[in-house]
Amino acid sequence: MLEEHEWKELSPLLTDAIRQIKSYREEHGASIAEAHAKDFGQSALAKYFELTGFRETNPNALWHHRASLLGAPCTTCGKPLRTSRARFCAECGAPRSNSAPHPEPLKQRSLSQPSSRRPGGRER
Numbered sequence: 173m174l175e176e177h178e179w180k181e182l183s184p185l186l187t188d189a190i191r192q193i194k195s196y197r198e199e200h201g202a203s204i205a206e207a208h209a210k211d212f213g214q215s216a217l218a219k220y221f222e223l224t225g226f227r228e229t230n231p232n233a234l235w236h237h238r239a240s241l242l243g244a245p246c247t248t249c250g251k252p253l254r255t256s257r258a259r260f261c262a263e264c265g266a267p268r269s270n271s272a273p274h275p276e277p278l279k280q281r282s283l284s285q286p287s288s289r290r291p292g293g294r295e296r
C-alpha cells in the first residue's frame with residue numbers, strides 16, 4: 173500500500189498513462205485490451221517498484237495500492253470497502269449505505285463508538 177506522499181509521486185505517471193491509452197485508442201480505434209498491450213504505464217510501474225520494491229505488472233492494479241483509497245468500513249460487516257467509490261461491499265455484498273463522496277466522518281465515529289465493529293474486522 174502506498175502512503176499519500178508516495179501516491180503523489182506515482183499518480184501523475186498513472187494519469188499520464190491513462191491519457192496515452194486514451195489518445196492511442198482514439199487514434200487507432202483500439203480496444204482497451206489492445207491499448208494495454210502497448211505497455212503504457214511502464215514509468216508508473218517503475219516508480220511503484222522504486223517506492224515499494226515490488227514488481228507490479230499491471231498499471232491498472234496500481235490504482236488499488238493507494239492506502240487512502242479504501243473506502244469506509246462496510247456498515248454490515250465492518251470490512252473496509254475496496255475503493256472509495258465502491259457501491260457494494262466485496263466481502264459481504266451489502267450495498268454501500270450512503271453515497272457520500274468522503275468516507276472519513278464514518279471512520280471517526282467508529283473510533284469513539286467501537287461497539288459496531290469487531291477488533292479483528294480489519295485486515296492488514
Ligand SMILES: [Zn+2]
Nearest residue numbers: 246249261264
Ligand atoms: Zn460488508
